[in-house]
Amino acid sequence: MSDLERAGSLAERCAAGERAALARAISVVEDRRPGFRELLAQVAARGCRGHRTGITGPPGAGKSTLAAALARHWRGAGEEVAIVAVDPTSPYSGGALLGDRVRMAPLQLDRGVFIRSMATRGAGGGLAEAVHDVIDLMEGSGFGRVLLETVGVGQTELGVAAAADTVVLVLTPESGDEVQAMKAGLAEVADVFVVNKSDRPGARALARQLRDAVGLGRRRQGGGLDAAAAGDGTLARTPSGPAAVTTVGERAGALAEEAGAPGWIPPVLAAVATTGEGIAAVAGAIEDHRRGLAGSGALEARRIARAQARIRAAVRAALEAHLGRVAGGGGFAEAARMVAGGRETVYEAAQRLLAAGGILSGDEEP
Amino acid sequence: MTSTHRRIRVLVAKPGLDGHDRGARVIVSAFRDAGFEVVYTGLHQTPEAIVEAALQEDADVVALSILSGAHMTLLPRVKGLLDESGLGDVLVTGGGIIPETDADSLHSVGIGRLFGPGTHTGDAVAYIREWFASSGRAST
Numbered sequence: 001m002s003d004l005e006r007a008g009s010l011a012e013r014c015a016a017g018e019r020a021a022l023a024r025a026i027s028v029v030e031d032r033r034p035g036f037r038e039l040l041a042q043v044a045a046r047g048c049r050g051h052r053t054g055i056t057g058p059p060g061a062g063k064s065t066l067a068a069a070l071a072r073h074w075r076g077a078g079e080e081v082a083i084v085a086v087d088p089t090s091p092y093s094g095g096a097l098l099g100d101r102v103r104m105a106p107l108q109l110d111r112g113v114f115i116r117s118m119a120t121r122g123a124g125g126g127l128a129e130a131v132h133d134v135i136d137l138m139e140g141s142g143f144g145r146v147l148l149e150t151v152g153v154g155q156t157e158l159g160v161a162a163a164a165d166t167v168v169l170v171l172t173p174e175s176g177d178e179v180q181a182m183k184a185g186l187a188e189v190a191d192v193f194v195v196n197k198s199d200r201p202g203a204r205a206l207a208r209q210l211r212d213a214v215g216l217g218r219r220r221q222g223g224g225l226d227a228a229a230a231g232d233g234t235l236a237r238t239p240s241g242p243a244a245v246t247t248v249g250e251r252a253g254a255l256a257e258e259a260g261a262p263g264w265i266p267p268v269l270a271a272v273a274t275t276g277e278g279i280a281a282v283a284g285a286i287e288d289h290r291r292g293l294a295g296s297g298a299l300e301a302r303r304i305a306r307a308q309a310r311i312r313a314a315v316r317a318a319l320e321a322h323l324g325r326v327a328g329g330g331g332f333a334e335a336a337r338m339v340a341g342g343r344e345t346v347y348e349a350a351q352r353l354l355a356a357g358g359i360l361s362g363d364e365e366p
Numbered sequence: 367m368t369s370t371h372r373r374i375r376v377l378v379a380k381p382g383l384d385g386h387d388r389g390a391r392v393i394v395s396a397f398r399d400a401g402f403e404v405v406y407t408g409l410h411q412t413p414e415a416i417v418e419a420a421l422q423e424d425a426d427v428v429a430l431s432i433l434s435g436a437h438m439t440l441l442p443r444v445k446g447l448l449d450e451s452g453l454g455d456v457l458v459t460g461g462g463i464i465p466e467t468d469a470d471s472l473h474s475v476g477i478g479r480l481f482g483p484g485t486h487t488g489d490a491v492a493y494i495r496e497w498f499a500s501s502g503r504a505s506t
């Protein structure tokens with residue numbers, strides 16, 4: 001069987017809902033095994049698209065628990081859900097501990113849920129290089145909802161935004177310092193903020209801090225988290241469960257036109273992922289955001305931006321591989337000796353290597 | 367753009383009602399430090415859940431830790447379900463409190479080496495590496 005035929009049959013088996021085929025296809029793509037390009041092309045040809053929700057936040061914030069709770073919510077609505085959970089590869093051993101399934105145990109035997117753990121394998125941004133491709137495979141296998149869990153909140157870790165249509169940032173009452181540190185950029189980072197572990201003291205204070213950072217302070221109309229939080233700082237039980245800082249109507253009303261994002265003001269929502277409290281509101285906010293994106297054309301813009309970043313990454317990787325083949329380790333090593341010895345500048349060396357690789361003609365500026 | 371080498375994916379699970387998880391944690395860390403990608407599923411897993419997780423994760427190895435004494439029912443059940451799911455070529459190995467005579471009959475139903483108290487984790491790592499190298503999976 002040729003790579004193309006093999007890819008074709010694997011893609012077909014994925015589309016037919018064969019779970020083992022999807023699992024194997026993910027490995028093929030993740031490892032860049034022979035035929036992975038053909039496989040992705042076969043899957044892309046089916047044009048299946050779903051909604052991608054990214055869940056990010058510091059370790060231990062409750063991302064996996066929240067992902068499981070959201071998946072359960074959507075399963076209740078009859079949707080099929082795929083989850084990709086990314087954990088860091090150890091820089092020392094190249095190994096990884098992928099432990100997110102521990103929190104997702106209740107979903108393990110639900111045939112409408114598919115969970116895959118991935119290691120970053122050295123890719124930056126907290127995201128495995130192949131994670132986009134893996135999500136494409138999941139959508140091509142009929143999953144209309146994909147949840148992507150990644151680690152971290154630092155600026156460099158926010159590559160998740162590029163892979164998701166809607167980004168949820170999960171924080172806890174202990175996250176005050178992190179919020180402080182990234183105050184300015186916070187609103188650009190996420191579309192929905194979740195103050196998880198709102199059963200613990202300090203949830204109210206964090207929500208206020210977030211609300212200020214995101215610029216909600218001005219917009220809050222009565223209610224709000226001050227009302228939602230009890231005097232001791234833990235979440236008050238309103239009849240409908242933990243209250244949202246903003247109401248759905250307020251959020252919808254905020255969907256004005258604005259450059260880039262469609263005037264969306266990220267809501268700050270309280271939740272207790274372990275009990276499911278507040279999860280319906282989080283799912284509601286994700287749905288509002290999805291609708292806002294679709295209605296304003298911003299969804300298409302996000303997809304184009306995403307495609308552009310992926311193409312650039314693919315071109316860059318191919319160029320580097322090509323140069324590596326042409327110049328070889330020896331070519332680079334020789335150039336490095338020249339530069340270190342002061343016989344050539346870095347730029348001259350780069351230009352020489354690019355010319356040797358046929359990427360630049362000898363006299364062209366890089 | 368070919369990957370440098372294929373990572374070995376190991377699913378570590380604790381089947382049944384067994385709260386002894388120190389050994390599993392030691393093994394998980396050792397496997398990670400050996401360069402394996404280790405999926406840990408946590409305590410109290412049914413054989414069905416373990417096999418479904420192995421399938422979704424496309425695991426090369428299912429590594430079970432069991433100190434409860436229920437190994438004679440749970441381990442063959444995991445192996446049987448793997449076979450039924452078309453995962454007969456996945457290595458089933460494990461460790462914990464498993465008497466020698468029991469281990470012999472478990473090997474006879476297709477279960478690999480089992481490691482008891484005092485195991486040097488390096489031995490388990492070497493066993494998995496050797497199995498992997500000879501399994502033909504390295505080139506898939």
Ligand code: B12
Pocket residue numbers: 383384385386387388389390392393429430431432433434435459460461462463481482483484485486487490
């Ligand atoms: C510590 C311990 C506990 C702790 C567990 C803490 C925890 N979170 O793990 C506590 C106090 C909670 C406990 C409770 C019980 N325990 Co206890 N416990 C032990 C004890 C003393 C040590 C186990 C241990 O942690 N060892 C250290 C770790 C690192 O070693 P390990 O688990 O053996 O793992 C090594 C190898 O076995 C191997 N390995 C293990 N798993 C795997 C997996 C793979 C893939 C590989 C390659 C290798 C491998 O590699 C590891 C590293 O060398 C043993 C006795 C003993 N000497 O083993 C009894 C023992 C396991 N317990 C026993 C019993 C009966 C119980 C209880 C039922 C007691 C009771 N009546 O309440 C409860 C049940 C708890 C439950 N929910 O399941 C019995 C089991 C008897 C049996 N199987 O027939 C034992 C053997 C004691 C005895 N001699 O009777 N226990």
Ligand SMILES: Nc1nc2c(ncn2[C@@H]2O[C@H](COP(=O)(O)OP(=O)(O)O)[C@@H](O)[C@H]2O)c(=O)[nH]1
Pocket residue numbers: 057058059060061062063064065066100103196197198199200271272273274275
């Ligand atoms: N009290 C409390 N604990 C929670 C809540 N959500 C998650 N946890 C616990 O926090 C720990 C880390 O959760 P996990 O989902 O693994 O976090 P992750 O590292 O962000 O994926 C686990 O022990 C969870 O049970 C919550 O809402 N309240």
Ligand SMILES: [Mg+2]
Pocket residue numbers: 063064065099100149
């Ligand atoms: Mg997690």
